[in-house]
Amino acid sequence: MPEIKELVKNLAGKHGRTRESLIPILQGVIHEERYISDEAMTEIARELDISAAQVYGTATFYSFLDTQPRGKYVIRVCRTISCAMKGKNLLTQEIEDMLKIKIGETTQNKKFSLLETNCLGWCHKGPAMLVNDDAYTDLTSEKVREIISDYMKK
Amino acid sequence: MSYSNLKRVDLIFDQDCNPKEIIKNTFAKTNDQIVNELLESGLKGRGGAGFPTALKWKYTAEQPDPDKYIICNADEGEPGTFKDREILFKVPQKVFGGMVVCAKVIGAREGFLYLRGEYRFLLPELESQLAKFHADLKDLKIDFNIKIVMGSGAYICGEESALFESMEGHRGEPRNKPPYPTISGFRSKPTVINNVETLVYAFMICMHGARKFKDLGTADSRGSKVFSISGDTPKAGIYELELGMTVEQFVDDFGDGDTKAVQVGGASGFCVPRKKFKETIIGFEGVPTGGSMMIFNSSRSMYNVLHNYLEFFEEESCGQCTPCRVGCQQLIKGIEAVKKGQRHANYLEHLQKLAQTMKITAKCGLGQSVANSFFSIVENFKEEMIY
Numbered sequence: 001m002p003e004i005k006e007l008v009k010n011l012a013g014k015h016g017r018t019r020e021s022l023i024p025i026l027q028g029v030i031h032e033e034r035y036i037s038d039e040a041m042t043e044i045a046r047e048l049d050i051s052a053a054q055v056y057g058t059a060t061f062y063s064f065l066d067t068q069p070r071g072k073y074v075i076r077v078c079r080t081i082s083c084a085m086k087g088k089n090l091l092t093q094e095i096e097d098m099l100k101i102k103i104g105e106t107t108q109n110k111k112f113s114l115l116e117t118n119c120l121g122w123c124h125k126g127p128a129m130l131v132n133d134d135a136y137t138d139l140t141s142e143k144v145r146e147i148i149s150d151y152m153k154k
Numbered sequence: 155m156s157y158s159n160l161k162r163v164d165l166i167f168d169q170d171c172n173p174k175e176i177i178k179n180t181f182a183k184t185n186d187q188i189v190n191e192l193l194e195s196g197l198k199g200r201g202g203a204g205f206p207t208a209l210k211w212k213y214t215a216e217q218p219d220p221d222k223y224i225i226c227n228a229d230e231g232e233p234g235t236f237k238d239r240e241i242l243f244k245v246p247q248k249v250f251g252g253m254v255v256c257a258k259v260i261g262a263r264e265g266f267l268y269l270r271g272e273y274r275f276l277l278p279e280l281e282s283q284l285a286k287f288h289a290d291l292k293d294l295k296i297d298f299n300i301k302i303v304m305g306s307g308a309y310i311c312g313e314e315s316a317l318f319e320s321m322e323g324h325r326g327e328p329r330n331k332p333p334y335p336t337i338s339g340f341r342s343k344p345t346v347i348n349n350v351e352t353l354v355y356a357f358m359i360c361m362h363g364a365r366k367f368k369d370l371g372t373a374d375s376r377g378s379k380v381f382s383i384s385g386d387t388p389k390a391g392i393y394e395l396e397l398g399m400t401v402e403q404f405v406d407d408f409g410d411g412d413t414k415a416v417q418v419g420g421a422s423g424f425c426v427p428r429k430k431f432k433e434t435i436i437g438f439e440g441v442p443t444g445g446s447m448m449i450f451n452s453s454r455s456m457y458n459v460l461h462n463y464l465e466f467f468e469e470e471s472c473g474q475c476t477p478c479r480v481g482c483q484q485l486i487k488g489i490e491a492v493k494k495g496q497r498h499a500n501y502l503e504h505l506q507k508l509a510q511t512m513k514i515t516a517k518c519g520l521g522q523s524v525a526n527s528f529f530s531i532v533e534n535f536k537e538e539m540i541y
Contacts, residue, residue: 022323027304061325061472064271064307080233081421081462082384082448118309118466120272121236123384123448124391133274 007032008043017048022058026065034070034113041067063117071106071113073151076130079116082123091127092116094141098148112151160407161396163370163378165358166241166248166351173247173357174290177254180360181296185215185259192356195364196376201227201312201349202419202444203519207356210346213336214260217344224256225340225347226267229317231309232420233466234446237380238350239273240392245354246283250300252353254291255360256346257298265300266340268317271307309470313518314339314347316472327474328518351380351445371397375437385417385449386410400440402431404447412451415534420446421463422523425456425530456535457493461486463527471520478521481512485528492539499540502532 011028015021022044029040036059045052059065066074077083077092092114096102099112106113122128125137129144136147180188192208199205214222226249230238242249253265269276284300291298303321305311311320315329318340339345348356355377359367367377375397384390387408405413416426418434418441426434426441434440436447450459468482488505491497509525516522532539 019323020321023306023320024304027306058323058325061327062271062306062308079462080466081459082234084458084462085385085454117272117307118470119231119233119235121230121239121270123234123236123382126384130272135272135275 004029004033004037004040005043008040008047012044012047019048019050022048022050022055023062023065026055026059026062030065034072034074035066035068037067037069069106069110071111073111073131073154074113074115075148076115076117076120078118078120078122078126078128080119080123083120083126083128086126088127090141091129091139091144094144095148098145112148160399160403161370161378163394163396165362165367165378166354166380166394167244168358169245171248171361173251173287174294176357176361177251177290177296178294180255181258181294188255188259188360189215191364192359195359195367196371197352197355197359197367198376198438199349200351200355200379200444202232202422202442204438204442207348207352210336210348211256211259214344214346217337219344220261221341221343222260222262223340223343223345224253224260224262224265225317225321225345226253226265226350226353227312227314227317227347228273228350229268229270229305229312230273230350231270231312231470232422232444232446233463234384234417234420234448235382235444236384237382237392237445239276241350241354241380242269242273242276242280246280247287248354248357249350250284250287252348252355252357253300254296254298255357256348256353258296260344260346262346263297263299265298266321267300267302268305268311268321269302270305270311274304277302277304308472309466310472310518310520313520316518317347318345325472327472328520330517349444372435372437372439374439375435379443380445381443381447382445383408383447383449385447386413386451386454387449397437399436400432401426401434401436404436405431405449408447409449410451412453413449414452414454415450415456417446417448417450417459417527419443419526420448421466421527422520424526425459425534427534430534456531456538457489460527460531460539461489464489464524467520467524475515475517475521477512477515478517478524481508481516481521482524484508485524489532489539499536502536502539506532 011025015024041055311326316326320326335345473479509528513525
């Protein structure tokens with residue numbers, strides 16, 4: 001995996017090679033690859049001169065540092081109470097029907113992953129979701145179809 | 155019904171001020187003057203725990219260590235809270251201003267803003283606001299630098315010592331306390347860690363003086379507070395209100411006419427049922443809150459509400475201490491079993507004992523506060539837990 005090697009090296013160059021750089025580097029890998037592979041973790045461990053177990057331990061703690069392969073667009077639907085009360089289940093159903101996947105799964109073409117997440121901080125404008133870093137709020141079935149269709153075309 | 159009886163305040167989002175000017179004027183004062191002004195104001199931390207801000211700054215200032223840090227905690231994750239996002243979006247210069255004033259008092263040259271991963275979309279604008287702030291400091295010949303650090307989706311990192319662990323590149327597992335951050339925080343150096351809103355209030359107190367703040371609120375809960383209001387309300391959103399109101403006054407203003415309960419302080423806070431609205435004060439003398447106010451009307455099942463909270467805690471528990479890790483799992487299993495009739499209703503008492511054990515033995519605030527919502531929902535809505 002020469003590309004991963006290159007990516008990790010560049011990220012270490014940018015953020016430094018101390019333990020404090022670990023999470024920024026992991027975040028950088030997520031930004032490019034959408035998940036942190038075993039190869040990436042081994043490479044980061046080598047670059048920072050720490051054990052791969054420490055990299056794994058840190059990465060698996062954080063819900064946004066995925067260690068499972070994910071699609072290009074990761075959809076995270078808020079499942080916490082205010083969004084749940086505003087009908088997030090209908091919304092999830094809508095996305096599942098459109099993408100033909102269930103929560104936790106990734107589409108065949110590796111374009112979308114559908115996940116649920118805890119409070120996104122949009123309780124007054126629920127239901128809400130993130131697609132990668134972008135927040136979408138006040139969602140309706142119609143709005144969700146529109147947003148997902150736009151991503152499908154990308 | 156006395157409509158709109160709550161006093162709206164506009165200190166936080168007031169744009170009619172010049173942050174650079176406030177910094178300049180505040181730097182002309184002595185550290186003692188600043189700390190005394192803050193002490194006089196009665197400002198307590200706005201993240202939920204409510205420690206007096208002046209004392210936090212004073213204790214850190216007293217440490218002889220040459221390296222100290224000021225950290226802005228923007229890892230806003232409590233369910234039902236979204237005010238810090240709005241503050242960072244609308245008045246970031248005031249947040250940075252609060253940080254540099256604290257830096258002067260404690261003697262720090264470096265500050266950090268720990269932003270939750272869910273708010274990454276704020277980053278480009280924050281970075282450009284930060285560049286402007288650094289340019290202002292250069293003009294004023296102040297040696298201080300702020301760096302933004304991103305979180306990655308872990309509620310527990312809002313706990314201050316877990317946040318330090320995260321910044322140091324580790325799993326966000328809370329540390330034992332003491333030592334407290336004022337003595338040993340980030341990089342084991344004396345550290346002030348304040349909530350976003352607290353820093354803005356501190357900055358506003360520097361501008362207006364203690365009086366304006368102190369004249370608001372009650373003896374135990376001075377000033378005003380930014381509330382995040384959601385749930386069954388026609389007026390969901392962010393409101394800055396004077397402290398000291400009762401839940402009844404709050405519901406008269408924000409409820410939909412059919413309010414059954416208000417969850418004050420998020421999943422880790424307290425559920426106040428209708429029969430206690432009148433006697434319950436929102437503030438440190440009653441039910442404290444970091445700003446989260448979730449309103450439920452009579453169409454809602456409080457079992458579902460509690461189940462949702464417990465699922466939240468089960469997933470967000472860092473897992474290092476047994477009471478919290480196993481306790482959350484067992485509480486969920488337990489209420490499910492009672493609801494399905496697999497366990498007798500008396501079993502709820504066993505679960506309450508478990509929650510009480512978690513309150514006493516869990517290592518940090520997360521595990522300790524699960525009991526708050528558990529007790530207040532189970533005791534007040536017992537029939538909904540059983541049938």
